[in-house]
Amino acid sequence: MLTPKVAVAVCTLLTLTYVDAITDEQGPLGRLSTAVINAAGLLTRLVPRYPNQQGYTKEENEFDFIIVGSGPSGAALANRLSEEKDWKILLLEAGDEASPITEVPFLCGALEFSKYNWGYKAEKMDGFCKGCIDGRMEWPHGKALGGSTIINYMIYVRGNRLDYDRWESMGNPGWSYKDIFPYFLKSEDAHITQTVKDAGYHEKGGYLGVSDVPFRSGAVDAFVQAAQEAGYPFVDYNGKSQIGVSYVQTNTKDGRRVSSESAFLRPIRHRKNLVIRTGSHATKVLIEPRSKKAYGVEYVRNGKKYKALARKEVIISAGGLNSPQLLMLSGIGPKRHLQKVGIPVIKDLPVGEKMYDHATFVGLTFTVNQSIVHKIQDYVTSPESYAAFLKRGAGPFTQIGGVEALTYIKTNASDDPDPTFPDVELIFIGGALSTDAGVVYRRLFNIPRRTYDVLWKPLEGKPAFQVYPMLFHPKSTGYIKLRSRNPLEPPKFYPNYFSDLENHDIKTMIAAIREVQRIVKSPGLQKFGAQIVDTPIPGCEQHAFNSDEYWECGLRSLIGSLYHQVATCKMGPAEDKEAVVDARLRVHGTKGLRVADTSVIPLPVTAHTAEPAYVVGEKGADLIKQDWGVL
Ligand SMILES: Cc1cc2nc3c(=O)[nH]c(=O)nc-3n(C[C@H](O)[C@H](O)[C@H](O)COP(=O)(O)OP(=O)(O)OC[C@H]3O[C@@H](n4cnc5c(N)ncnc54)[C@H](O)[C@@H]3O)c2cc1C
Numbered sequence: 008m009l010t011p012k013v014a015v016a017v018c019t020l021l022t023l024t025y026v027d028a029i030t031d032e033q034g035p036l037g038r039l040s041t042a043v044i045n046a047a048g049l050l051t052r053l054v055p056r057y058p059n060q061q062g063y064t065k066e067e068n069e070f071d072f073i074i075v076g077s078g079p080s081g082a083a084l085a086n087r088l089s090e091e092k093d094w095k096i097l098l099l100e101a102g103d104e105a106s107p108i109t110e111v112p113f114l115c116g117a118l119e120f121s122k123y124n125w126g127y128k129a130e131k132m133d134g135f136c137k138g139c140i141d142g143r144m145e146w147p148h149g150k151a152l153g154g155s156t157i158i159n160y161m162i163y164v165r166g167n168r169l170d171y172d173r174w175e176s177m178g179n180p181g182w183s184y185k186d187i188f189p190y191f192l193k194s195e196d197a198h199i200t201q202t203v204k205d206a207g208y209h210e211k212g213g214y215l216g217v218s219d220v221p222f223r224s225g226a227v228d229a230f231v232q233a234a235q236e237a238g239y240p241f242v243d244y245n246g247k248s249q250i251g252v253s254y255v256q257t258n259t260k261d262g263r264r265v266s267s268e269s270a271f272l273r274p275i276r277h278r279k280n281l282v283i284r285t286g287s288h289a290t291k292v293l294i295e296p297r298s299k300k301a302y303g304v305e306y307v308r309n310g311k312k313y314k315a316l317a318r319k320e321v322i323i324s325a326g327g328l329n330s331p332q333l334l335m336l337s338g339i340g341p342k343r344h345l346q347k348v349g350i351p352v353i354k355d356l357p358v359g360e361k362m363y364d365h366a367t368f369v370g371l372t373f374t375v376n377q378s379i380v381h382k383i384q385d386y387v388t389s390p391e392s393y394a395a396f397l398k399r400g401a402g403p404f405t406q407i408g409g410v411e412a413l414t415y416i417k418t419n420a421s422d423d424p425d426p427t428f429p430d431v432e433l434i435f436i437g438g439a440l441s442t443d444a445g446v447v448y449r450r451l452f453n454i455p456r457r458t459y460d461v462l463w464k465p466l467e468g469k470p471a472f473q474v475y476p477m478l479f480h481p482k483s484t485g486y487i488k489l490r491s492r493n494p495l496e497p498p499k500f501y502p503n504y505f506s507d508l509e510n511h512d513i514k515t516m517i518a519a520i521r522e523v524q525r526i527v528k529s530p531g532l533q534k535f536g537a538q539i540v541d542t543p544i545p546g547c548e549q550h551a552f553n554s555d556e557y558w559e560c561g562l563r564s565l566i567g568s569l570y571h572q573v574a575t576c577k578m579g580p581a582e583d584k585e586a587v588v589d590a591r592l593r594v595h596g597t598k599g600l601r602v603a604d605t606s607v608i609p610l611p612v613t614a615h616t617a618e619p620a621y622v623v624g625e626k627g628a629d630l631i632k633q634d635w636g637v638l
Pocket residue numbers: 075076077078079080081099100101102119147148149150151152153154155156158159160161162163164287288289290324325326327329330333569570571572604605606614615616617618620
């Protein structure tokens with residue numbers, strides 16, 4: 008029988024076999040591995056979970072609300088709005104229903120090579136990624152029913168109290184921490200047993216599974232101990248206070264990925280008033296030019312053009328990169344830019360002109376003298392791994408790409424007056440880029456083979472771990488432009504990392520690198536002879552190892568992103584020259600049109616952005632219900 012469980016088993020085995028064999032950037036085996044993940048998607052055609060949702064009759068073409076995009080925000084909206092039985096909802100999603108293989112947490116890195124990723128790259132710029140292949144970064148973004156939560160790392164972080172309070176103080180009433188907190192609990196179905204859980208901060212019974220990872224390396228225990236010895240309390244970072252160390256809390260349940268699809272859509276897929284159309288790429292929001300009222304969406308499915316009409320509203324939840332694109336394609340954006348690419352201007356707004364992201368450094372590696380780190384080869388070849396996963400949702404396949412602990416620190420480079428507001432997150436990985444022999448993770452960061460061969464190849468087979476410092480509140484900002492008026496062409500992304508004039512972002516990252524070294528010197532890790540790898544990063548040999556100049560060179564050479572792009576359709580009052588939507592998520596100067604997803608988040612959050620995106624969806628649904636008088 009082709010049950011999902013059998014499918015998961017077969018596909019995991021096949022995928023790992025092939026992924027393991029990938030040798031280089033574009034090798035034939037690499038393509039084969041991608042083909043296997045994609046082919047697994049065909050299984051969903053045999054046993055589709057959404058069999059009755061693709062109806063295309065004429066009568067079905069008018070809806071009350073049309074939502075574009077099924078990531079955390081769009082899925083939460085589709086769920087909550089369709090609670091109103093009298094409202095008819097259309098959810099449009101460019102990607103397909105994802106195969107069960109995506110629910111294996113262990114595969115999260117490899118999924119970036121599948122069809123569930125839009126496959127974007129950032130533009131080449133000075134100042135970062137100098138050592139990357141072609142100087143360009145991969146900028147994955149999810150393309151599936153479930154959006155980026157189909158391919159993301161499942162890290163669950165709500166953010167700091169101050170994040171939300173600052174959104175409110177920027178002129179966005181209703182978005183303070185006090186206002187938002189109930190939505191964290193409303194969504195949550197917490198099954199946290201191994202990390203601390205602050206009383207009153209977690210809830211059971213919501214749609215969104217939250218659990219810790221049942222399988223850990225010995226290295227993470229040593230790191231968590233070392234961090235405490237260095238002065239960090241063991242905390243619930245989703246509780247009272249963030250600063251401190253903790254094992255990671257994740258969007259998983261029974262050892263499997265929880266996506267916005269499995270959490271918010273699957274349980275309600277039989278609702279009669281919710282129509283879900285996958286493989287449907289929205290190309291334009293239809294807006295009446297004089298009244299500026301949105302009345303529908305144009306979309307392409309299997310190469311054919313369709314139109315759907317919205318009696319009440321169109322809500323764009325296409326994510327931090329695609330929502331600004333769709334707005335611009337529809338005539339809403341910076342006037343000069345739209346004119347340049349030949350799009351008639353409906354409303355001049357600063358869409359895509361500001362973009363924050365969370366950058367990280369992937370070049371900080373430590374060795375230990377005992378095998379306390381993850382051993383991928385052993386996991387993949389041991390039948391027990393498969394059995395544990397399939398029978399109990401346990402074992403090594405439940406780990407989320409090696410991310411095991413998070414430490415929230417405030418470096419001595421911080422200029423923020425609030426002592427409870429972390430400026431960097433230290434992401435502990437229970438292995439190194441060498442752990443998978445440079446097969447998957449090296450490629451995610453576009454690190455050339457020759458750099459890998461210098462820095463990580465000598466570590467293959469030896470126990471090593473990495474710590475990625477992630478910059479929470481960058482002063483550098485990027486922007487997005489359309490490549491052309493062709494809606495099927497990817498936009499141009501200019502991240503602009505490490506470009507702020509005072510060099511504050513670099514200084515903060517250097518301070519974080521030094522703080523990591525201080526933690527590693529604590530007894531908990533020295534017990535294992537933990538030592539920094541001091542092989543010079545190629546291109547930085549001229550600087551003394553561990554000098555500020557050395558780390559600046561390294562930071563500008565090797566970089567990763569956590570793909571938390573925000574503020575591209577920034578929320579703020581009409582007086583705010585950077586604002587695109589108001590505090591009720593309505594696009595300024597238009598009617599019947601909202602944006603609800605990470606793109607409205609006005610400042611980079613002290614979090615990973617999935618949970619903030621769920622909250623924007625939950626809160627957005629209540630705003631809409633209030634505005635239509637049903638709440
Ligand atoms: C590789 C990766 C790892 C990540 N890891 C984490 C993590 O561990 N923890 C965390 O909190 N966050 C993580 N994130 C970020 C997080 O997943 C996203 O911030 C979050 O999913 C954003 O939600 P969203 O609703 O704004 O948009 P998305 O999740 O991006 O969803 C947008 C949806 O809209 C669809 N869409 C776009 N354009 C169109 C169109 N024109 N027509 C129709 N549909 C369209 C897309 O296909 C997609 O399904 C990660 C992201 C990536 C890419």
